[in-house]
Amino acid sequence: MDGLDSTDSENALPEFTPTELREMESLLKEVGEKSPSRDFCQELATRFSCSTDRTGKSAMKWEKVRSWFQDKQKELAAKVTKPKGERIAGLSGLLFEAQSSKDGGWFDVSSFLNFRILRTGTLEVRVRFAGFGKEEDEWVNVETGVRERSIPLESSECHWIHVGDLVICFRESDDDAIYCDAHIVKIHRRLHDVRSCRxxxxVRYEDNEAEEKVRLDRLCCRPK
Known part of the structure; x- marks a missing residue:
């Protein structure tokens, strides 16, 4: 069996040491989607070449450094854009509600106007809230601030709600009147009259842990 010659042996060795890889992984977060400049790569390659970790190894070339960053950026872009794009496409066929960052309330979505992907990989959509104008449009995190619309209940459907359920509850205060996330902590079942559920x-609100007694007409249940 033929052995590897000196050139093959050198090419078979890892291009970067573990220390160098850790440093580049850290710098990758700062570089983000920007293409690293030649000066940036040259400075990094020079520092690597002078490091004691590279004793006995060939000097690092700036092209190798730039190639590593470009390959990593392509990998990250592939991981982020494909599933996110599919997620956006799936928003068109359902009814949604979104949480406003201004007051924490949930509002019905009239339309999704645009989307963007932040450097962190977070997907956000530009939302037009139902019943509001463009001046109230907001960028909302898809993972935490957009969900299928909650369901208002008829008086005969109160049996759908159980202790422990997550609901949205209409809450009025001196400052605002909004639908907030809350959990059902107790239910007092009563006979209905001909007009409504009694x-x-x-409920216990998620944002401040306060409890309140409410009627069914202030609640919407979450889709199962």
């Missing part, structure tokens, strides 16, 4: 639901 049951009392004790």
């Amino acid at each position: 049951c009392i639901f004790v």
